[in-house]
Amino acid sequence: MINVDQIKEIKEFLDRGKSQDDIPCSYLTDAFNKVTRKESINFETFCPNYNYPDYNAVIGWDGQSYYYGYKEGFFQAAHMSIKPAKYYSDSLVYPIIFNYRHYLELVLKENILRFQIFFRLPITYKNTHNLIWLLDKLESILVPNNLGFLISPTQKKVIQDFHKIDSQNDAFRFVFNTEGSLSHTYDHKQISLWNLHFTMNEIYNDFTNIDYLFVPNAVFHDEYLxxxxxxxxxxxxxxxxxxxxxxxxxxxxxxxxxxxxxxxxxxxxxxxxxxxxxxxxxxxxxxxxxxxxxxxxxxxxxxxxxxxxxxxxx
CATH class of the missing domain: 3.30.1300 (Pantoate--beta-alanine Ligase; Chain: A,domain 2)
Incomplete structure (x- = not known):
C-alpha cells in the first residue's frame, strides 16, 4: 500500500516535471519541443488552428480515393523518419517497420478490390492482416489476365519478408503478442533502416505507377472505381x-x-x-x-x- 508520505513525494516529483519547458528530442527544433500546458479542460483535442493553417489536416475530401490518404500517410510517416532514425534508430525501428508493413497491406487490399471491380469478379471481403494471403489473392486475379508482371519479383520478396518478420501485424505495435509471448526474441539482430528506406522507395514507386493505370482515360479506369x-x-x-x-x-x-x-x-x-x-x-x-x-x-x-x-x- 502506498502511504501518505509516498503519495506526497510522487506529487512533488510530478510537479517538478511539469515545470520543464521542453521535451527531450534533439532532432526537432526548440519550437516543436516546447511544452504548452492547458489552463483548464475546456479545450478540444481535435480541432483546427487557424494561426497555423498549414498544419490543419482534412480526413478525406470530396472525390478523393479513401485508400490514398491512408496508404500515403503510413508510407510517408515511415519514409520521413529516416532523418531522425540516425539519432533514434532503436526506438523508431518499431513505427517505421509497422508503418511500411501497413502501407503494403493497404496497397494489396486496394488493388484486390480495384481489379475485382474492373474484371467483374466475385467481391471478397476478408478482414485479414496476412500479407501472403493478400499477395496470393491479388496474383490469382492478375496472372489469369496476363498481368502477373504488375507485381515484380522484388515486390513479392519484400512483401514475403515483411510477413516473415511480422505475420500478424502486431510485432512492431505491442511488446507481447495475443498469446502473451514477447513479440521479439531480442537477440540483438541488426536491421539497417537506411537499406530499408531505399528498398521501400522502389516498392512505393512501382505500386504508385499501378495507380496511374486507374486514372480517367487510362487502361484500368472504371466508372465503379x-x-x-x-x-x-x-x-x-x-x-x-x-x-x-x-x-x-x-x-x-x-x-x-x-x-x-x-x-x-x-x-x-x-x-x-x-x-x-x-x-x-x-x-x-x-x-x-x-x-x-x-x-x-x-x-x-x-x-x-x-x-x-x-x-x-x-
Missing amino acids: TPQHQSFIVAISAYFTVSRNSKSINSFNKLKSILLNFEHRLSQSVNYKFVDSGIIQISANRYEATLCELGLTIIIYLNNDQNIEHIKIK
Whole structure:
C-alpha cells in the first residue's frame, strides 16, 4: 500500500516535471519541443488552428480515393523518419517497420478490390492482416489476365519478408503478442533502416505507377472505381459476411428483406439504401439489386444450399 508520505513525494516529483519547458528530442527544433500546458479542460483535442493553417489536416475530401490518404500517410510517416532514425534508430525501428508493413497491406487490399471491380469478379471481403494471403489473392486475379508482371519479383520478396518478420501485424505495435509471448526474441539482430528506406522507395514507386493505370482515360479506369462506389461495394460485401444475412435464403422475400435492411452511411448527409423496386430475381440462384443513386447493380449468387456464394458488379 502506498502511504501518505509516498503519495506526497510522487506529487512533488510530478510537479517538478511539469515545470520543464521542453521535451527531450534533439532532432526537432526548440519550437516543436516546447511544452504548452492547458489552463483548464475546456479545450478540444481535435480541432483546427487557424494561426497555423498549414498544419490543419482534412480526413478525406470530396472525390478523393479513401485508400490514398491512408496508404500515403503510413508510407510517408515511415519514409520521413529516416532523418531522425540516425539519432533514434532503436526506438523508431518499431513505427517505421509497422508503418511500411501497413502501407503494403493497404496497397494489396486496394488493388484486390480495384481489379475485382474492373474484371467483374466475385467481391471478397476478408478482414485479414496476412500479407501472403493478400499477395496470393491479388496474383490469382492478375496472372489469369496476363498481368502477373504488375507485381515484380522484388515486390513479392519484400512483401514475403515483411510477413516473415511480422505475420500478424502486431510485432512492431505491442511488446507481447495475443498469446502473451514477447513479440521479439531480442537477440540483438541488426536491421539497417537506411537499406530499408531505399528498398521501400522502389516498392512505393512501382505500386504508385499501378495507380496511374486507374486514372480517367487510362487502361484500368472504371466508372465503379469512384470512392462512393468502392465504399458501397465494400459495405455490402461485408454485410453478407454476417451469417444471418447470407445463410438459408429460402425465398425471394427473405433476400429482399435482408437487402432492404441494409444501409450505408457515406457521410452525415449521404445514406444509401436499396428500395423494393430495385430488387429482382433473375433465376433460382441469381438476384440483382440496383442502387439508383449510384447507377450500381449488384448481382447476388446463391449456392445449392441456399447460402450466398458471392456477389459481383454487373
